[in-house]
Amino acid sequence: MKNRMRHFVFAGFLTLLLGAVLTGCGKKETSTGSGAAKVVIGTGNSYEPYCYLDDKGNLAGYEYEVLKAVDELLPEYEFEFKTSDFANVLISLDAGKIDIGAHQYEWNKERDEKYLFGKESYTTYVTYLAVVGDKSDVKSLDDLQGKKVKSSTGSNSAYILETYNKDHKDDPIKIDYVNNSTDEETVTGLLNGVWDATIMTSRDTDKLNKNYGEGKEVIKVIGDPVQTSSTYFVFAKGNTKLQEAVDGALKQLKENGTLAKISVDIIGGDYTESE
Amino acid sequence: MGKLFVWDRFFENIPKILPYLSVTFSIVVYATLFGVLLGISIVLVQIKKIPVLVQIVKVYVSFMRGTPMLVQLMLVYYGIPALFDPVFGTNINREWGAVNFAYVTFILNQGAFLSAIFYSAITSISYGQTEAGLSVGLTEFQTFHRIVLPQMVKTAMPPFGSDLVGLFQNSSLVFLIGVTDIMGRAKTIGTATKHVLEAYVFIVLIYIIISLGVRLLFFRLNNKMSFGKEEMG
Numbered sequence: 001m002k003n004r005m006r007h008f009v010f011a012g013f014l015t016l017l018l019g020a021v022l023t024g025c026g027k028k029e030t031s032t033g034s035g036a037a038k039v040v041i042g043t044g045n046s047y048e049p050y051c052y053l054d055d056k057g058n059l060a061g062y063e064y065e066v067l068k069a070v071d072e073l074l075p076e077y078e079f080e081f082k083t084s085d086f087a088n089v090l091i092s093l094d095a096g097k098i099d100i101g102a103h104q105y106e107w108n109k110e111r112d113e114k115y116l117f118g119k120e121s122y123t124t125y126v127t128y129l130a131v132v133g134d135k136s137d138v139k140s141l142d143d144l145q146g147k148k149v150k151s152s153t154g155s156n157s158a159y160i161l162e163t164y165n166k167d168h169k170d171d172p173i174k175i176d177y178v179n180n181s182t183d184e185e186t187v188t189g190l191l192n193g194v195w196d197a198t199i200m201t202s203r204d205t206d207k208l209n210k211n212y213g214e215g216k217e218v219i220k221v222i223g224d225p226v227q228t229s230s231t232y233f234v235f236a237k238g239n240t241k242l243q244e245a246v247d248g249a250l251k252q253l254k255e256n257g258t259l260a261k262i263s264v265d266i267i268g269g270d271y272t273e274s275e
Numbered sequence: 276m277g278k279l280f281v282w283d284r285f286f287e288n289i290p291k292i293l294p295y296l297s298v299t300f301s302i303v304v305y306a307t308l309f310g311v312l313l314g315i316s317i318v319l320v321q322i323k324k325i326p327v328l329v330q331i332v333k334v335y336v337s338f339m340r341g342t343p344m345l346v347q348l349m350l351v352y353y354g355i356p357a358l359f360d361p362v363f364g365t366n367i368n369r370e371w372g373a374v375n376f377a378y379v380t381f382i383l384n385q386g387a388f389l390s391a392i393f394y395s396a397i398t399s400i401s402y403g404q405t406e407a408g409l410s411v412g413l414t415e416f417q418t419f420h421r422i423v424l425p426q427m428v429k430t431a432m433p434p435f436g437s438d439l440v441g442l443f444q445n446s447s448l449v450f451l452i453g454v455t456d457i458m459g460r461a462k463t464i465g466t467a468t469k470h471v472l473e474a475y476v477f478i479v480l481i482y483i484i485i486s487l488g489v490r491l492l493f494f495r496l497n498n499k500m501s502f503g504k505e506e507m508g
Binding site: 040045046047048052053054055085091095096097180182183185211212 | 466
């Protein structure tokens with residue numbers, strides 16, 4: 001009797017598991033049947049307001065809106081979005097999982113050797129050293145030798161710091177690679193003195209002050225820009241056809257003012273041409 | 276800085292995070308179900324000492340148990356398509372969602388860990404019992420089914436339970452390849468709302484509840500399985 005009970009329980013358990021598995025399988029999405037070529041966009045999921053997940057868990061942000069507008073101008077392509085953390089976007093491009101990398105990518109030599117950059121920029125990206133509001137002993141990268149600076153793997157700020165360290169081997173800047181940290185962690189870390197500085201745009205510090213400063217300037221940018229550049233979409237080497245199509249569409253969006261409008265709506269200012 | 280923790284935000288996060296429990300659970304279910312099957316196959320190879328396979332399995336198990344889960348996840352996510360697509364002419368690199376790679380990683384990983392649990396459970400039962408069974412005329416299958424298996428299940432149950440608790444926690448790694456589970460949702464809520472602590476606290480509670488639930492379940496099962504003593508009187 002007891003034996004039979006046991007078998008029943010076991011059979012029930014298996015049925016439950018099987019049911020769960022089957023419903024899990026049923027959820028797979030089906031592709032749409034239009035003739036357009038599918039283009040997979042790789043973007044991040046935690047860089048507000050550029051790429052993040054909204055209240056309902058859907059992708060939102062500047063990258064998404066711009067690419068959606070681009071997609072509308074390109075009937076021959078159909079865009080699909082794939083999110084991952086920042087460091088994995090370019091690796092996915094390497095691995096052929098995605099066709100376009102979109103995560104406020106600035107041009108730099110190292111990246112240019114590996115990937116095909118778009119010719120048409122879609123935001124300016126002027127980065128500064130950022131420190132806590134009452135700090136006055138740091139003016140430039142030279143003041144940070146031997147100090148700890150927050151960066152993340154594969155970012156342009158890491159590239160800037162690493163390039164600087166190559167020329168200053170005797171007393172390098174200590175680079176702390178913190179991957180997929182949130183804004184809150186960045187601010188708290190800077191305030192607590194975990195890091196002496198980090199590299200970001202002035203619109204990013206404005207955003208942090210607005211969100212965490214309660215009217216005060218908790219984080220500020222200092223000195224001259226560390227680098228003045230723009231951001232581009234990144235393609236796999238050799239994918240010129242797609243790159244030219246996207247560039248053409250971007251150009252159109254710039255000329256008819258749509259890009260500037262998206263920038264004002266989402267970032268809160270027109271950062272498409274100059275600051 | 277504003278307040279780090281506010282209850283209102285905590286409660287607002289609950290309906291946003293809860294739906295993503297299904298992602299966590301589906302990973303655990305797949306990994307356990309197919310992991311058990313894989314684990315059993317591995318144990319069979321080990322016990323039957325099938326040549327060549329037994330060496331392969333040995334390397335496989337020690338690799339899976341000796342390398343970080345995160346590395347395995349990355350290897351599967353980027354490596355398996357690179358390995359399979361050219362050989363079989365498939366395109367899983369593009370066609371598979373990230374979650375499928377997560378399933379595969381966790382199944383492969385669980386298979387290895389569970390095989391170790393099953394193997395030690397089987398070998399903990401002295402061979403004399405099998406010999407005794409055979410000597411009274413039971414077939415090999417009957418001996419296994421009626422004598423070894425019940426005792427083995429009881430031995431394997433507690434480590435299986437703690438493995439399951441660990442599996443729930445490990446499943447939070449899938450966020451890095453772009454699968455949004457409860458951990459990933461907490462993180463993205465942090466980005467969108469600028470406040471991440473409330474979301475983290477909530478998922479801590481979820482993980483605690485899950486782990487207590489699993490432990491309670493296994494405690495009950497364990498009690499149920501003390502049948503051996505009663506039956507033998």
